[in-house]
Amino acid sequence: MRRTVLVLLALLATLAAPVRAERKQVARNAILVIGDGMGLAHLTAGLVAAGGSLSVESFSVVGLSKTFSSDRFVTDSAAAATALACGVKTRNGAIGVDASGRRVPTLVELARRKGMKTGLVVTSSITHATPAAFYAHQTSRKNEEAIAVDLVTSGLDLFIGGGRRFLGRRCDGVDLLAGLETAGYELVTDPRRLAAAKGPRLAGLVADEDLPTITDGRGSYLPDAAKLSLSRLPGPKGFFLMIEGSQIDYGAHDQDAPRTAAEVVDLDQVVARVLAFARTDRHTLVVVTADHETGGFALTGGSLEKSTVEAKFGTKDHTATMVPVFAFGPGAATFAGIYENTGIFDRIRAALGL
Numbered sequence: 001m002r003r004t005v006l007v008l009l010a011l012l013a014t015l016a017a018p019v020r021a022e023r024k025q026v027a028r029n030a031i032l033v034i035g036d037g038m039g040l041a042h043l044t045a046g047l048v049a050a051g052g053s054l055s056v057e058s059f060s061v062v063g064l065s066k067t068f069s070s071d072r073f074v075t076d077s078a079a080a081a082t083a084l085a086c087g088v089k090t091r092n093g094a095i096g097v098d099a100s101g102r103r104v105p106t107l108v109e110l111a112r113r114k115g116m117k118t119g120l121v122v123t124s125s126i127t128h129a130t131p132a133a134f135y136a137h138q139t140s141r142k143n144e145e146a147i148a149v150d151l152v153t154s155g156l157d158l159f160i161g162g163g164r165r166f167l168g169r170r171c172d173g174v175d176l177l178a179g180l181e182t183a184g185y186e187l188v189t190d191p192r193r194l195a196a197a198k199g200p201r202l203a204g205l206v207a208d209e210d211l212p213t214i215t216d217g218r219g220s221y222l223p224d225a226a227k228l229s230l231s232r233l234p235g236p237k238g239f240f241l242m243i244e245g246s247q248i249d250y251g252a253h254d255q256d257a258p259r260t261a262a263e264v265v266d267l268d269q270v271v272a273r274v275l276a277f278a279r280t281d282r283h284t285l286v287v288v289t290a291d292h293e294t295g296g297f298a299l300t301g302g303s304l305e306k307s308t309v310e311a312k313f314g315t316k317d318h319t320a321t322m323v324p325v326f327a328f329g330p331g332a333a334t335f336a337g338i339y340e341n342t343g344i345f346d347r348i349r350a351a352l353g354l
Helices: 002-024 040-049 077-086 107-113 144-152 176-182 191-196 221-232 247-253 257-281 342-352
Strands: 029-035 061-066 117-125 158-162 185-188 201-205 239-245 284-289 297-303 308-313 323-328 337-340
Touching: 029 077, 029 257, 029 342, 040 257, 040 297, 040 308, 040 323, 077 107, 077 342, 107 117, 107 239, 107 342, 117 221, 144 176, 158 221, 176 185, 185 191, 191 201, 191 221, 221 239, 221 257, 239 257, 247 257, 257 284, 257 308, 284 342, 337 342
Parallel strands: 029 239, 029 284, 061 337, 117 158, 117 239, 158 201, 185 201
Antiparallel strands: 061 323, 284 323, 297 308
């Protein structure tokens, strides 16, 4: 009997060891994938549109994030992204500053201090609220020309998205596109030429503002840009990469269920590539989440066989509903449970040892 008990205890210890190791292990790299506005209904609509399954289903660690900002029950993207990027609650509209307007360091800045490479990839303007919170410090998300100045001096190794006009056709007449090249960036304005870039730093400004929607012909831009980033950023000191499916939010604001689902499927293709990289690398933490829920999206019917959903929207704006968090890799176990959105910053920072 005693021998049987000892064997069972040894077996339990063996099974628990990977979890304990995952909690303690420091990651070399971290990839944060954000589905802007993506709640559980959005994910479910994407799952149906994709034929019944998504790559996020393979994550074994799942949590929930509370998205309230410092001054509003319902957050905007600026405050929500600042919570993810900087670990502080701030007021709606603020970028990279706390509720008092003081600058706070971002994950990009903390990673750079450690010598890590950093990158951002989005389907919106690179000066839009979510990506801006990872490199800029402005009291208002509306100050996109000032945010563009912060971009040029950010030290990012790679950024890919729209927003070219905020650097090249500015009210102050300053040509920040020339400033990018002075700062050592290879400027690429055609998404088809991104892979051919050879410079040490890549500025992919591939649209004047937002890129087209997935239903209007954006094609494989986002998965391809993610793949390119994963070929350029790895190095001995690691990297931090944020990838945003920005236009899930746009589809929900427009109350367009099929387009919303198609944007989720597009982002899930990114998740598949990121997970493949992380499984091979074995030193990379992957976190998939949303900044908030958009639309009060509800699925009222549909057909798995036809890959269609019937849906209703409660609002054309954001809601305060909690959003899902998925994690894989070193430190992933800490993402289980329910916590404030600032906790995602805290956990990534701890996993990277920043």
